[in-house]
Amino acid sequence: MPLPSPAPRRKVHTRRVTCEGFRREDGHLDIEGHITDVKTYEVPNSFRDGIPAGEPIHDMWIRLTVDDDLNILEVETVTDAGPFEICPNITVNFQRLKGIRIGPGWRKKVLSALGGAEGCTHLVELLWPMATTAYQTLYGENARKRRESGEEEPKRNGPPPLLNSCHAFGESSPVVKDMWPEFYRDPA
Structure with missing residues (x-):
């Protein structure tokens, strides 16, 4: 828009x-x-x-x-x-x-x-x-x-580098909940 x-x-x-x-x-x-x-x-x-x-x-x-x-x-x-x-x-x-x-x-x-x-x-x-x-x-x-x-995503230690780098990758966003549920934080 x-x-x-x-x-x-x-x-x-x-x-x-x-x-x-x-x-x-x-x-x-x-x-x-x-x-x-x-x-x-x-x-x-x-x-x-x-x-x-x-x-x-x-x-x-x-x-x-x-x-x-x-x-x-x-x-x-x-x-x-x-x-x-x-x-x-x-x-x-x-x-x-x-x-x-x-x-x-x-x-x-x-x-x-x-x-x-x-x-x-x-x-x-x-x-x-x-x-x-x-x-x-x-x-x-x-x-x-x-x-x-067909190669898998490389294994990483710790949180993804993009976590909390912007609004969409904020730890409480639905994007993180879907992509990296282990790092998702419920905003409630």
């Missing part, structure tokens, strides 16, 4: 973020992110002699190649459009992500390596949905493979 009708308004800005996950022939995963920012009016800009309405102020890409443990093996970063001549110069710093694992502490590690003047706000922000895309790609792909092969 879409949002209710808004108050009268005019569009000013559009940010588009696209993240996609791919299984490579060599077994690794490529997680690609793309971000654009577009205004509905001309933006004064001395570097680009003005940025016309509808032309991206930011047009940036990141590709992370990760293994099945979500360790970053390769990083490719491109700034096709930015508001300043020096914007593309910072992409080399994103090589600092190599060797970092997408998982607990991800944001802290990224900000430690690329926060402030060491990175680009827009490219760093793109890494947040890319991390969840990596997770969705890996775990979705693994679940699909298990279903196709």
Whole structure:
């Protein structure tokens, strides 16, 4: 269901973020992110002699190649459009992500390596949905493979990692009662 009708308004800005996950022939995963920012009016800009309405102020890409443990093996970063001549110069710093694992502490590690003047706000922000895309790609792909092969879900010790991670997986939800009854807590 879409949002209710808004108050009268005019569009000013559009940010588009696209993240996609791919299984490579060599077994690794490529997680690609793309971000654009577009205004509905001309933006004064001395570097680009003005940025016309509808032309991206930011047009940036990141590709992370990760293994099945979500360790970053390769990083490719491109700034096709930015508001300043020096914007593309910072992409080399994103090589600092190599060797970092997408998982607990991800944001802290990224900000430690690329926060402030060491990175680009827009490219760093793109890494947040890319991390969840990596997770969705890996775990979705693994679940699909298990279903196709008839393999059972791997045994785990303790509660599932998703327990209490959101409303649907809250320990008192009907979803948990159905999926993991041993961890269900009656709200009464």
